[in-house]
Amino acid sequence: MSLSTKHKSRGMHAAHHVGPNMTPMVDVVMVILIFFMLGSSFVSPDWYLTNNTPAIKGGLSNVKTNAMPPTRINIKLRMRGTRTIAILPGLQTADLSGELASFLTNKHKALVKGVPVQIFISPSNGVPYKDVITTYSDCIQARFKQVAFRPPPAQ
Amino acid sequence: MKIRGIKPMQDTHVNVTPLIDIIMCLIIFFLLVGHIAKAASVKGIKIPSAKNGKDMRNKSDLLIINLVPPTGGYGDNAAPTILIWGNQIPDSQLASYLRKQKSGNPKIKVVLRADRSIPYKFVAPVLISCAQARIASIHFMTRRPG
Numbered sequence: 001m002s003l004s005t006k007h008k009s010r011g012m013h014a015a016h017h018v019g020p021n022m023t024p025m026v027d028v029v030m031v032i033l034i035f036f037m038l039g040s041s042f043v044s045p046d047w048y049l050t051n052n053t054p055a056i057k058g059g060l061s062n063v064k065t066n067a068m069p070p071t072r073i074n075i076k077l078r079m080r081g082t083r084t085i086a087i088l089p090g091l092q093t094a095d096l097s098g099e100l101a102s103f104l105t106n107k108h109k110a111l112v113k114g115v116p117v118q119i120f121i122s123p124s125n126g127v128p129y130k131d132v133i134t135t136y137s138d139c140i141q142a143r144f145k146q147v148a149f150r151p152p153p154a155q
Numbered sequence: 156m157k158i159r160g161i162k163p164m165q166d167t168h169v170n171v172t173p174l175i176d177i178i179m180c181l182i183i184f185f186l187l188v189g190h191i192a193k194a195a196s197v198k199g200i201k202i203p204s205a206k207n208g209k210d211m212r213n214k215s216d217l218l219i220i221n222l223v224p225p226t227g228g229y230g231d232n233a234a235p236t237i238l239i240w241g242n243q244i245p246d247s248q249l250a251s252y253l254r255k256q257k258s259g260n261p262k263i264k265v266v267l268r269a270d271r272s273i274p275y276k277f278v279a280p281v282l283i284s285c286a287q288a289r290i291a292s293i294h295f296m297t298r299r300p301g
Contacts, residue, residue: 022171023171025175026171026175026178029175029178029179029182030178032182033182033185036182036185036186036189037185039185039189048209048211048266048294048295048296048297049205049294049295049297077275125275125276126274126275126276127274127275128271128272128274128275129203129269129270129271129273129275129278130203130204130272132275132278133203133271133295133297134203134205136205136295137205137206137207137208137297140207141206141207149282151279151283152276
């Protein structure tokens with residue numbers, strides 16, 4: 001007796017998967033996607049120091065912004081050799097991020113509450129931009145809201 | 156003798172082919188985001204650090220002004236280059252350029268992205284140009300210290 005291997009199947013045919021297996025491709029594409037997601041997240045990790053430049057009567061801008069308060073503090077930044085010195089009433093220092101910051105904080109605390117103060121930062125021509133930013137950051141830390149920049153003095 | 160055949164296979168797997176299309180769309184999206192961000196920013200600028208910077212939540216209507224330091228230093232009156240969206244803008248035309256941008260979008264916000272070593276005498280004209288263009292909102296791009 002021979003066993004017949006020929007067998008006609010009735011009903012559902014066996015499902016044959018034709019074509020490449022897509023599952024590993026999903027893994028590869030997922031890795032590429034994660035790469036680009038991480039890449040785009042590294043593009044802009046920066047912070048921002050905001051500023052609303054006030055209008056000065058007779059100045060270059062006619063934009064109506066904050067009015068100029070009568071109480072004003074002028075912070076001069078001058079170069080002495082390779083160091084930047086901050087000069088203002090009551091203080092002269094090269095420690096922009098430490099001594100200047102604490103001085104401005106104490107100055108703000110000593111002010112009468114509700115009295116607006118206008119800060120002017122007046123750097124000279126050669127003062128590096130990073131020192132100007134440090135001074136501005138100190139003013140923000142001391143909670144002064146109105147800070148403006150003067151053009152460099154004529155030499 | 157009955158020979159029982161193999162039962163027909165039933166395909167119970169999830170069809171992942173449409174998922175690849177969705178992921179490809181996401182990849183194209185992030186490629187475009189990276190390309191646009193790269194066009195706005197310029198290499199070769201080391202921005203200063205600041206302890207009191209804040210993350211800007213609303214980054215719409217931004218105009219980034221890049222101040223790129225000269226490659227050979229500041230000798231022979233070399234000045235930094237002003238780049239906006241990859242285009243070099245001469246100092247004398249910056250104010251008119253900003254006025255034009257402001258007229259097209261009154262809500263525009265200027266972000267100054269300058270190298271930390273640039274002397275203030277090259278930064279002040281940019282601030283003055285912003286004032287001449289009646290742009291009051293100026294932001295300084297910094298990085299986190301450390």
